[in-house]
Amino acid sequence: MMRPIEPFLTEFLTGTYKNLTAEQVTRQVYPVWTYSNLVLLVPVLLVTDFLRYKPVIILQxxxxxxxxxxxxxxxxxxxxxxAFFCYSIAMAADVAYFSYIYTMVQPRYYQRVTSYVKGAILLGYAAGAMLAQLLVSLGGVSLGCLAFITLISVSVALLTSFLLPMPKTSLFHKGTRSAQRGTSGEETPDSEDFSIWARSTTAAKHVGSKFRGFLLDCKECYSSMAMLFYCIWSATGTCGFYQVSAYIQLFWLHTQPGNFTAYNGGVDAFSTLTGAAASVAVGHMSLEWSVWGELVLGGFTFLVAGAIFLMDLTDNIWISYMCFALFKTVYLQLSTICTFQIAKTLSRRRYALVFGMNSFVNTVLQSVLTAIVINSLQLSITSQYFVYASFFAAISLLFTVRGVYTVLHMKRPTGGNQAERATNLPEGSRP
Structure with a gap:
């Protein structure tokens, strides 16, 4: 995650290094990442579980x-x-990362390990952004040098990924092949499933069976309304975050044309550090999430929408910087809440499925927004951000209404509601 060039990538592409225009970057280059991610996400998800995660992390x-x-x-x-097509492959492979982590720890540690891992990811990004800002502002280092430092950083990450231990289980196929066959030589249901697959004469039968299994798993996973709403926020919130973050440098170029990248790295570093601190803090919060979680999401999403509205209305670059920092901090905290709430209500073999489906829905929404807002309507950058603010406002309204309903429903004196709700959630403690 330590990639110092990213806060200054737009200037790198539109400046003397690559000589692309802002119009080319907006309409032709950046959308490639969104559309490619949509095409690649499902194949990567299917390959991820079959290869047991580590090879996909290495591919990333x-x-x-x-x-x-x-x-x-x-x-x-x-x-x-x-380049952005390759970047989309790396982003699609993110689904392997948290799925890998959740196979290595017990369910009772999910809330804490999610907060620590997200905090570490954000700390790496913040370190890269701060290093970039210091080198540009104090050292007079060129953006080409920042790109070279980023190349070294991701190369070190690639080398360290080879040191990760291989998980002993996958999420859709429980246990290793030897475990599936059983130590006593008796055939278990899992070994029987594997034998049927191994004896298949055509790949089409296996793909069809896998697809039917996906549909059944999806039906069971999303049968819980609580689970469904956390997944909705995860998909829609992530969609909005990526759309806002992808074009923020172009927005700052419009706000202050002569000095739009002066403090990009510092703002990115600060907002990422505060987001990391908020993510770690969430891991230690004691809250009855089954009651208050949706209302928390609704209220804080309203704050996110307000920050984007204010950023869109102001011509002051410093207010814009502060609004983006608030937006990113709150989003990262809410994203962490959704991640561990989803993880702790699932059985282990469904992590890759649910996180992958959330990523797929997020990418579909990004593609729709990009196609309409950027490629079809070709809205100005300020109009784009008005659309994004309205998008978050709609999410906030949905979750506030749902949250109020949940609180009233759960707090009614007629007993049994809470137990009934807990019963309807998928079992997270099953292996």
Whole structure:
């Protein structure tokens, strides 16, 4: 995550290094990431569980290195698009990362480990952004040098990914092959399923069976309304976050054309650090999430929408910086809440499925927003951010209404509601 070039990537692409125009970056380069991610997410999800996560994490490292090589040494719109295509592969592989982590720890540690891991990820990003800001502001270092430092950083990450231990189980196929066959030589249901697959004469039968299994798993996972709403926020909130973050440098270019990248790294570092602190703090919060969780999401999402509205209305770059910092901090905290709430209500074999489905829905929404707002309507950058603020306001309204209903429903004196709600959740303690 330590990628110092990212806070200054727009200037790198539109400046003397690559000589692309802001219009080319907005309409032709950045959308490639969104559309490619939509196409790649499902294949990566299917391959992730079959390969037991670690190879996909290694693939992520390889594509990050390839992306930086193309950004450093490529020129023209087409190579920039290829770089963002590789970047989309790396982003699609994110589903393997948390799925891998949740196979390595017990369910009772999910809330804490989610907060620690997200905090570590954000700390790495903040370190890269702060390093970039210090080097540019105090050292006069060129953006080309920042890109080279980023290449070194992602190369080190690729090398360390080879040291990760392989999980002993997958999420859709319980246990290893030897475990599936059983130590006593007796055939278990899992070994029977594996034998049927192994004896399949065509790959089409296996794909069809896998797809039917996905549908049954989806039906069971999303049968809980509480689970469904956390997944809705995870998908829609992440969609809005990526849309706002992807074009924020272009927004700052519009707000202050002569000095739009002066403090990008510092703002990114500060907002990421505060987001990391908020994420870690969430891991130690004692709250009756089954009662108050949806109302918390609704209230804080309203704060996010307000920050984007204010950022869109102001011409002051410093107010815009503060609004973005507030937006990112609150989003990262709410994202952490959703992640551990989803994880602790699932059985282990469904993590990759649910997180992958959330990512897929998020990517579909991003693609729709990009196609309508950027490619079809070709709205100005300020109009784009008005749409994004309205998007978060709609999410806030949905979750506030749902949260009020949940609180009233759960707090009614007629007993049994809370126990009934807990019963309806998927079992998270099953292996």
């Amino acid at each position: 490292g390889i594509t990050y290195v390839t992306t930086m090589l193309l950004i450093l040494f490529g020129s023209g719109v087409h190579l920039a698009q290829l």
